[in-house]
Structures are given as C-alpha cells and as structure tokens.
C-alpha cells in the first residue's frame with residue numbers, strides 16, 4: 001500500500017454529469033476549443049450533438065476524431081466503460097495519440113454512482129485510470145425544481161467535486177444566490193462556478209483528486225477540504241463536542257432551513273441529505289475501520305453518497321486516505337506525510353437519511369472493542 005510513480009502515471013479521469021438539458025454539451029463545446037485540452041480524450045454520447053466539424057483535424061476511425069486543440073473525441077454507443085477500455089486499447093496499439101487525461105460525459109438521467117464505482121473497481125480501469133474529479137452542471141433556471149423532483153439530480157450535485165451553475169445569464173442575482181446556498185448545503189466542499197454558454201477555463205475542472213500530477217505529490221487538504229464542513233451558518237450544533245473522544249461538524253438541512261426560514265416543501269429530496277465531518281482524537285485500529293466500512297457499505301451503502309477521509313491508524317506513522325461512493329470503498333492509499341500538525345483522523349460524509357451520531361458511535365465502539373483485544377491489523 002505505498003504510493004508508486006505508477007499511481008501518478010495513471011490517466012486522470014473527469015466525469016461530467018448533470019441533469020437533462022443542464023448544459024453538458026454546451027460545456028464540452030466550450031472546453032474542446034481551449035488550449036490545455038491537448039492530450040485529452042473526451043468520451044461523449046454522439047458527435048452530432050456537439051457539432052465538431054469546425055474543430056476537426058482528421059477522423060481517426062468511425063468513432064474517434066482528432067480536434068485542432070489536440071484533443072481526441074470519441075463517440076460512445078452504449079456502455080461508457082467498454083468505450084473507455086476500447087480507447088485504452090487503441091492508445092496502447094498507437095492507433096490514437098497517447099492521451100493522459102479523459103473526460104467522460106454521462107447522460108442526463110444517469111445516476112453517477114455506477115460510473116464512479118466502475119472506475120474505482122474495474123480491474124483494468126483501476127490500474128490505468130484514476131478518478132480526478134466529478135463535475136456537475138446545474139441549470140440556474142430549472143436546477144431548483146429538478147432538485148425538488150428528481151433524486152438523481154440531488155445525487156449528481158452531492159457527489160460533485162466542482163459544481164457549474166449553467167445558464168447564469170438567464171437568472172437574477174437573488175436566484176443565483178438562493179440556488180448556490182442550496183447547493184452549498186448539499187455539498188459544502190465543492191466550489192460553485194457560475195457559467196454562461198460553457199465558458200469556463202478547463203483548468204478549473206481538473207485536479208480535484210488526491211494526486212497532483214504537476215508536483216507528483218498528494219494534496220490532501222485540497223482533496224478533503226474538511227474545513228468547508230466547519231462553517232455552515234448558524235447551525236447550533238456546529239461546534240458541539242458530543243463525545244469525549246470524537247466530534248463532528250454536522251450540516252443538518254432541517255436546522256439550516258429552519259433558521260433561514262425558507263418556505264419550502266418539507267419533502268424536498270435534498271432535505272434528506274446531510275454533510276458532516278467526523279474527527280477522531282484517538283488513533284483508529286485498521287480492523288475496526290474495515291469492520292465499520294463493511295457493515296455500513298452493506299447495510300447503508302445507498303445512504304453513503306460520498307465519503308472521504310484521512311486516518312491516523314494505530315501502528316502507522318503516516319496517514320491513510322480512504323474514499324467511498326455508496327457501497328464501494330476505493331483501495332486505501334498510504335500518504336507520505338501528514339498535511340499539517342493536526343494528526344487526527346477526519347472523515348467527511350455526504351449522506352442520505354443518515355446522521356453523524358450512529359456513524360461516530362459505531363466506529364468509536366468498534367475501535368474500543370479492537371483496542372481491548374490488542375490486535376492491530378494493518379491496511380493491506
């Protein structure tokens with residue numbers, strides 16, 4: 001479980017998701033013309049949708065084209081994952097330029113979780129690709145109604161590393177601010193960028209992952225952004241230490257909306273979403289964490305929309321990074337060093353119908369139970 005150059009050399013993958021008509025194609029159209037897209041392969045559903053003719057340098061094959069930005073564009077019929085595999089095979093055979101970044105556009109109704117799972121678990125893909133960022137487009141006009149009506153759109157916003165508020169030209173500032181507040185409540189760590197007609201620097205969408213290829217190092221602070229969970233308005237429980245050995249910063253939407261006195265339908269999908277950071281002062285036993293992760297991913301996997309954490313483990317000097325989407329945990333990564341003097345374990349959660357207390361208490365008690373047996377497992 002050490003960090004090798006291989007991990008840095010894996011192909012950075014960005015997933016673009018967003019509800020139907022929220023501006024994914026417009027965004028890609030804006031991105032494909034930019035400098036900085038050289039060595040990027042883009043997987044889209046249909047070329048026709050994007051209108052690439054003016055950018056086209058040559059057609060490499062029936063479903064792969066080379067654009068004048070140096071970007072390869074691949075049209076995928078059906079399964080994105082087999083598209084990604086095919087692309088890798090073509091790259092290995094030298095049939096297409098050796099791209100070092102991939103952007104995948106999902107269809108508008110897609111639940112992004114299965115794609116993230118495949119990227120995290122598929123035996124070929126995990127050795128060749130690494131998930132760098134999830135970018136979600138949210139329509140400034142219709143976004144709020146879609147969050148009300150479509151649970152997929154809530155999920156798309158909750159798993160994002162970057163949120164693009166598209167069609168920002170079509171709404172006033174108050175509407176933009178209200179939607180931003182709602183999105184920030186769903187997902188405190190993701191920066192929200194207003195976008196007009198897909199005009200955004202491509203660099204803003206990349207490098208949200210743990211690995212920073214520019215420095216060949218890991219940037220845990222940028223990846224975890226646990227401080228974003230600390231400041232969320234006037235939640236009265238914000239700094240409450242509910243347990244002697246651990247505490248959390250909970251962003252409970254019911255509280256939030258109560259304080260801001262928003263009139264809304266109490267059954268809105270995002271009222272079920274909570275985001276919080278749990279901090280453990282005592283080092284954790286790896287065995288306790290694994291047991292906890294197995295129980296929660298099996299029993300409450302659908303509630304764990306996104307989990308990221310840095311763990312201080314008994315018997316390990318260096319921290320270990322963990323990352324999950326619903327019922328799938330990414331293989332843990334041993335980090336070379338702590339990002340700061342704060343060596344406590346911190347885990348950030350975005351959950352559906354699952355609060356911090358049961359998570360914190362169960363992990364705390366499992367840890368205490370393993371402590372009593374005196375057996376320290378080590379991450380594999």
Ligand SMILES: Nc1nc2c(ncn2[C@@H]2O[C@H](COP(=O)(O)OP(=O)(O)OP(=O)(O)O)[C@@H](O)[C@H]2O)c(=O)[nH]1
Nearest residue numbers: 020021022023024025026108166167168195196197
């Ligand atoms: N005014 C304005 N219109 C936009 C903006 N972004 C997208 N649109 C328009 O919104 C419509 C839908 O945009 P698309 O880019 O096709 O959305 P999509 O998410 O790819 O749509 P699906 O593939 O159907 O899910 C198009 O008519 C775009 O021209 C924007 O920032 N401002």
